[in-house]
Amino acid sequence: MDSGWARRFGLAILVHLLLLAAWHFFVVLGEVPKFVMPTPKATLESLFSGNYRWMENIWVTGVEIFGGYFLAVGVGVTLALFFSWSRLLDQLFMPLLVSLNMVPKVALGPLIIVWFSYGIFPNTLIAFSIAFFPIVLTTARGLREVEPDLLDLVRSIRGSRWQIFVKIQLPGALPYIFSGMKVAAVLAVAGAIVGEFLGSEKGLGYLMLQVQVTLDTAAMFMAVILITLLGVILYGLVLGLERLLVVRDARVQ
Amino acid sequence: MPASSEPFIRIEGLRKTYRTRGEDFLAVSDVTLSIEAGELVSLVGPSGCGKTTLLKILAGLHPYDQGTVQIGNPAHPFDPARDIGMVFQQALLLKWRRIIDNVLLPAEILGLPMKAARERARALLDLVGLAGFEDKYPYELSGGMQQRAAIARSLVHDPKLLLMDEPFGALDALTREKMNIELLRIWRESGKTIVFVTHGVQEAVFLGTQVAVLTAGPARMADHFEIDLPHPRTLDVKTEPRFGEYARRIYRLLGME
Numbered sequence: 001m002d003s004g005w006a007r008r009f010g011l012a013i014l015v016h017l018l019l020l021a022a023w024h025f026f027v028v029l030g031e032v033p034k035f036v037m038p039t040p041k042a043t044l045e046s047l048f049s050g051n052y053r054w055m056e057n058i059w060v061t062g063v064e065i066f067g068g069y070f071l072a073v074g075v076g077v078t079l080a081l082f083f084s085w086s087r088l089l090d091q092l093f094m095p096l097l098v099s100l101n102m103v104p105k106v107a108l109g110p111l112i113i114v115w116f117s118y119g120i121f122p123n124t125l126i127a128f129s130i131a132f133f134p135i136v137l138t139t140a141r142g143l144r145e146v147e148p149d150l151l152d153l154v155r156s157i158r159g160s161r162w163q164i165f166v167k168i169q170l171p172g173a174l175p176y177i178f179s180g181m182k183v184a185a186v187l188a189v190a191g192a193i194v195g196e197f198l199g200s201e202k203g204l205g206y207l208m209l210q211v212q213v214t215l216d217t218a219a220m221f222m223a224v225i226l227i228t229l230l231g232v233i234l235y236g237l238v239l240g241l242e243r244l245l246v247v248r249d250a251r252v253q
Numbered sequence: 254m255p256a257s258s259e260p261f262i263r264i265e266g267l268r269k270t271y272r273t274r275g276e277d278f279l280a281v282s283d284v285t286l287s288i289e290a291g292e293l294v295s296l297v298g299p300s301g302c303g304k305t306t307l308l309k310i311l312a313g314l315h316p317y318d319q320g321t322v323q324i325g326n327p328a329h330p331f332d333p334a335r336d337i338g339m340v341f342q343q344a345l346l347l348k349w350r351r352i353i354d355n356v357l358l359p360a361e362i363l364g365l366p367m368k369a370a371r372e373r374a375r376a377l378l379d380l381v382g383l384a385g386f387e388d389k390y391p392y393e394l395s396g397g398m399q400q401r402a403a404i405a406r407s408l409v410h411d412p413k414l415l416l417m418d419e420p421f422g423a424l425d426a427l428t429r430e431k432m433n434i435e436l437l438r439i440w441r442e443s444g445k446t447i448v449f450v451t452h453g454v455q456e457a458v459f460l461g462t463q464v465a466v467l468t469a470g471p472a473r474m475a476d477h478f479e480i481d482l483p484h485p486r487t488l489d490v491k492t493e494p495r496f497g498e499y500a501r502r503i504y505r506l507l508g509m510e
Contacts, residue, residue: 149341149418156312156337157410159362167361171349247349249392 038218043225046218052207054226060203062230064120064192068127069234072184075128076135077177084143084169097136105130105191109198123195123203130191131184135177142176143169178242185238189231204230259326261446262288262311262414267320269306280306283473284320286465290329290413293440293447295457297503298467304450307467308416311448312337324414331413335363338407338445340420344399346391352378352402353387359410370409377405380439397428401435408443415447422451430488433459437486454507458482458499459491466506475506 020040026032027039034042047054083090109126116122146169154164196205204223211219267284270277281303288294296304309315310322313333325331338359346355353374360370378384381401391399400420407415420436421429433456440447451457457464458480465477480499482490490496504510 147343147345149339149343150345152309152312152314153339153341153345153359154362155314156339156416157359157362157412158334163362167358168347171347174349247390249348249390 035215035217038221042218043221046216046222050216050219052211052219052222054222057202057204057207057223058226058230060120061192061196061205061227064123064127064195064203065188065230065234067120067124068192069131069185069188071124071128072131072135072188073181076132076180076184077139080136080139080143083140084165090140094140097133101133101137105133106194109194112195113199118199118201120202123192123200126195126198127188127191131188134183134187135180138176138180138183139173142173145176146172174246178238178246181238182235182242185235186231189227189234193227260287261290261292261324261326261329261331262286262448263321263323265321267307267310267317267322269303269310269315269317269319279303279471279473281310281467281472281474284465284467285474286463286477288446288448288463290326290446291444292462293437293449293460295461295464296448296450296467297452297454297457297464299452299469299507301469301472302467303469303472304467305418306472308418308448308450311414312339312416329413335410336413338410338412338415340400340403340407340415340417342419342422344391344396344403346399346402346406348391351388351390352383352394355391355402356406356409358406363410365410373411374405374409377408378402380408380442381405382435397424397432400424400432404436404439408439408445413446415445417447417449419450419452421456422453429456434488436460437484441485454500454503455491457503458496459486464499464503466503468507478502 023037024040027034027037038046046052079093083094105126108129112122112125112129116125146164150168151164154168192203193205196203197209200206204227208220208223211223264284264286268282269280271280272278284303284307286294296307298304306315310317311324324333346352347358350358353371356374356377357367357370360367360374375384375387378387381404383398383401383405386394386398386402391402394402403420407417421432424432436447436449437460449457449460451460461480463477463479466475467473468475478499482493482495482499501510
């Protein structure tokens, strides 16, 4: 089993390296102009040249992604808890949330910028609005999925509503919460970048628009890679937390 | 055991109807039963005969319209808040808990001293044949073993009454027979009063000291009688003529002859 893991890890590394190699040889052998596609080497070099202020832009985009994401987790899970406690709240607001979920959140971007101006806060809000829905919907679903017989078992010895919640409902919902959190992690990254495209003075998305004007494709590639890395870090954190909290068999695959 | 004039469980003229969409729907009726402490009573019948409803009334989960249900007597006092153990068709173990912690669930809910409860849980896992599986997760156990863990869980708070709702209904035929023998052993060693719901006629006769036969449409108790077969029972009992006679009697009551 251990060697199987090493094998899969090795293969994963290999296929990524192969992609890099294919990229390199495609550009070099195809004599692709560098404003269309830079080599991996030129892309990497952009990290150490020019006045891109990478660190500052990474920081800004990172704050938007992580800020919007964790806000979405906090608010989403809390709302779902209220829904599971109150049937009225659930019946009132769940249909509304399902409808609002259908609104393309990206389309709200220009409005959010009208309301809150440019900057980190409106971009965080866009990331939040797009990451929020999968979390609240999956959490609410997970909290609902309790076996009626199990409730009977607890009630037959006069277990309280609170005991049912803490011992059965909440741990039972964890796999659902994490599956929503994984979907939301990908969406939060997209949300933050869309916000930066729409109007911003800082961040990796903003940087991409700046260097696009001068056809500095290497820097654009680097920005995309860095955005991806931010997403990978967030996703990795969620995955690690899931591994810590959720028993293997209980995870939603 | 002092002889007592009162049985442990006395049910008289029990009747319950549900009201759905303005119509009354008879869930169970005509139930009159006396169960002594330490008996294992089978409730047998088709779907919709009210056997599960009866079980839930005994568990204090459902109200009823008419009749009397009385549990406990001076020799065996009964506390409805803590003297019920339940086992269902599905083991319903919590996937994120180890077996021992699953068994401990009722003890946690009742706020029992956990150190003693943990020892008891270990002893019960031993009793149900799961010694050494304490730290496994449910998915690492077969269906039959999960059901054994569910039985251990139902006993951990030392309830006086064990209610079992088709506990072996989801198991394959061979595992089911094996679990029947195991249940008789657990019943003998624990001395519990057990009410066992099943739609298996053979299972009802094999396990029961007494059988209550319930029919559907309308849902009512048709008859009940003692099963006078010697204990401890082995599978050999199924080849005895009396076993066949009891089974035939049940089939006849169910209109299947």
